[in-house]
Amino acid sequence: MKTTNTTIKNLPAEQRRAVTVEAVIELAAEKNPASITTAEIAERMQLTQGALFRHFPNKDALWQSVMEWVTAQLLGRIDKVIATTESPLEALELMFAAHIDFVAKHPGAPRIMFAELQRPDPTAAKAIAQTMLRHYSDRVGKLLAKGMGEGIIDPDLDVAAASVMFIGMVQGLVMQSLIAGDITVMLGNAKPLFALYARSIKQRTHER
Amino acid sequence: MKTTNTTIKNLPAEQRRAVTVEAVIELAAEKNPASITTAEIAERMQLTQGALFRHFPNKDALWQSVMEWVTAQLLGRIDKVIATTESPLEALELMFAAHIDFVAKHPGAPRIMFAELQRPDPTAAKAIAQTMLRHYSDRVGKLLAKGMGEGIIDPDLDVAAASVMFIGMVQGLVMQSLIAGDITVMLGNAKPLFALYARSIKQRTHER
DNA sequence: GAAGATAGTAATTGATTACAATCTTTTAGA
DNA sequence: TCTAAAAGATTGTAATCAATTACTATCTTC
Numbered sequence: 001m002k003t004t005n006t007t008i009k010n011l012p013a014e015q016r017r018a019v020t021v022e023a024v025i026e027l028a029a030e031k032n033p034a035s036i037t038t039a040e041i042a043e044r045m046q047l048t049q050g051a052l053f054r055h056f057p058n059k060d061a062l063w064q065s066v067m068e069w070v071t072a073q074l075l076g077r078i079d080k081v082i083a084t085t086e087s088p089l090e091a092l093e094l095m096f097a098a099h100i101d102f103v104a105k106h107p108g109a110p111r112i113m114f115a116e117l118q119r120p121d122p123t124a125a126k127a128i129a130q131t132m133l134r135h136y137s138d139r140v141g142k143l144l145a146k147g148m149g150e151g152i153i154d155p156d157l158d159v160a161a162a163s164v165m166f167i168g169m170v171q172g173l174v175m176q177s178l179i180a181g182d183i184t185v186m187l188g189n190a191k192p193l194f195a196l197y198a199r200s201i202k203q204r205t206h207e208r
Numbered sequence: 209m210k211t212t213n214t215t216i217k218n219l220p221a222e223q224r225r226a227v228t229v230e231a232v233i234e235l236a237a238e239k240n241p242a243s244i245t246t247a248e249i250a251e252r253m254q255l256t257q258g259a260l261f262r263h264f265p266n267k268d269a270l271w272q273s274v275m276e277w278v279t280a281q282l283l284g285r286i287d288k289v290i291a292t293t294e295s296p297l298e299a300l301e302l303m304f305a306a307h308i309d310f311v312a313k314h315p316g317a318p319r320i321m322f323a324e325l326q327r328p329d330p331t332a333a334k335a336i337a338q339t340m341l342r343h344y345s346d347r348v349g350k351l352l353a354k355g356m357g358e359g360i361i362d363p364d365l366d367v368a369a370a371s372v373m374f375i376g377m378v379q380g381l382v383m384q385s386l387i388a389g390d391i392t393v394m395l396g397n398a399k400p401l402f403a404l405y406a407r408s409i410k411q412r413t414h415e416r
Numbered sequence: 417g418a419a420g421a422t423a424g425t426a427a428t429t430g431a432t433t434a435c436a437a438t439c440t441t442t443t444a445g446a
Numbered sequence: 447t448c449t450a451a452a453a454g455a456t457t458g459t460a461a462t463c464a465a466t467t468a469c470t471a472t473c474t475t476c
Contacts, residue, residue, distance in 0.1 A: 009423080009424070009471095009472085010422085010423055010424075010471085010472055010473070011423080012422085012423085012473095013422080013423080016423080030328055031326065031327070031328045032242045032323055032326045032327065034240045034242040034243050034323075035242050035243075037462080037463065037464080038463080038464060038465085039462085039463080039464090047424075047425095048424065048425055048426070049464085049465090050424085050425075050426080050427090050465080050466075050467085051423075051424050051425075052464095052465095053464085053465060053466080054422090054423065054424075055423090058464080058465075059464065059465090111326060114322060114383070114386075115240060115242075117383070117386040117387065118239070118240045118319055118386065119239070119240065120238050120239045130387050133383070133387050134387065157404075158400040158403070158404065160397065160400075161397060161400040161401045161403075161404050162404060164377075164380045164381060164383075164384050164397060164401060165373075165376075165377060165380060165401060165404055165405075166380075167380045167383055167384075168373075168376035168377045168378070168379050168380020168381070168383070169372075169373060169376045169380075170376075171376050171379035171380055171383060172372045172373060172374075172375045172376020172377075172379055172380075173372060173376070175322070175325070175341070175372075175375055175376070175379060176372050176375075178322075178325040178326065179325065179338055179341050179342065189368065189369055189372055192366040192368075192369040193369045193372060193373060195366070195369075196365075196366065196369050196370060196373055196408045196409070197373075197408065199407065199408045200404045200405065200407045200408035201404070224453080245432080245433065245434085246433085246434065246435085247432085247433080247434090255453095255454075255455095256454065256455055256456075257434090257435090258435080258436075258437095258454085258455075258456080258457090259453070259454050259455075260435095261434085261435060261436075262452090262453065262454075263453090266434080266435075267434065267435085
């Protein structure tokens with residue numbers, strides 16, 4: 001007889017890889033992603049260091065898997081909430097909220113993204129990060145363009161600048177939480193921050 | 209006889225420390241600050257690795273000097289331009305431009321800042337980064353408050369959110385340049401980005 | 417319940433790290 | 447010009463890194 005396997009050992013390869021990625025995301029929430037060692041990752045999973053290399057050919061491949069996870073998670077959540085509304089402005093707000101919620105749940109994710117983009121050599125993981133952010137910008141740009149077509153958003157808006165500002169807001173909140181040493185401050189500041197953003201892109205109906 | 213010493217060797221201690229800090233800033237522009245080694249720093253200065261420890265008791269002290277340099281440079285430049293105008297809105301724009309200009313000249317600086325804030329242990333360098341950013345936020349907050357008093361800036365503005373947005377803009381531009389792999393894109397996007405910011409904080413004179 | 421396959425362990429590799437001890441060269445001042 | 451102090455070179459060390467090895471435990475399936 002044995003109870004449901006809540007233990008940690010002898011997971012099938014696919015599950016083990018998934019658990020490994022989660023462990024990395026967790027560790028990245030606590031320290032600089034660039035200084036995460038394979039020994040630390042293994043320790044977090046109650047595994048020996050060498051066992052990691054049975055599931056990943058090398059450390060770079062592990063980081064690649066991590067980036068793929070972040071990409072799938074973030075873009076997945078975003079596309080999900082965007083689909084729930086027809087209003088581009090509401091979609092942007094939901095998108096922002098979904099992003100902040102994701103980052104609050106996984107503070108390591110944006111740090112990994114940032115650290116990966118800083119790599120000088122063109123690794124696979126870096127390429128994934130770059131295309132991910134391009135997709136992200138596209139989502140924002142599309143919504144802004146739609147809003148301009150509907151007369152909700154200022155037709156003279158600089159879409160590129162507004163996209164940078166959108167991503168910048170998230171980064172700004174991350175930075176603020178790093179200073180405060182507390183992730184939850186993000187959640188409280190998200191709403192007024194988006195209100196500010198909305199003000200900067202909205203059409204002025206009562207302009208002279 | 210000897211010409212003016214343009215060579216690299218045998219600098220007086222103070223100058224050597226200054227050159228070392230500059231070398232670190234340069235290296236941080238090219239790779240993740242967390243993975244910069246003392247050997248790399250020494251190589252950049254045409255010096256042996258061991259010689260570094262003649263001028264800094266340990267690596268942490270070196271990072272501390274680097275943070276102090278960044279703090280002095282950034283806050284110095286900002287305070288200089290702020291003092292040139294009485295208009296808080298113009299001051300904010302000059303402050304933003306000065307920051308972007310500084311970051312464009314020293315792309316390693318914001319990376320160092322970000323990397324340092326991510327350190328789990330409370331090092332001296334991290335503390336410097338935190339207080340630096342607090343001072344920065346204070347500058348923005350003061351200018352916003354002044355503008356509100358003068359009726360230029362929306363009296364209902366959420367100052368905290370507007371400060372986060374301000375820092376976020378810089379971060380957003382840094383991120384954009386990381387995706388593009390080109391620092392100069394920042395300079396082109398700075399102006400329209402601030403225009404967007406100004407729109408979100410300005411008083412609406414023709415509000416119903 | 418053996419057999420083959422899969423997952424994990426423990427020990428070790430060579431490279432790289434921050435840092436230190438000792439020796440040599442350069443500089444500045446009387 | 448001589449000398450003491452400062453700056454740098456050389457060599458070395460203990461710790462830590464990613465990765466590999468030879469081996470063992472566990473699961474699955476017939």
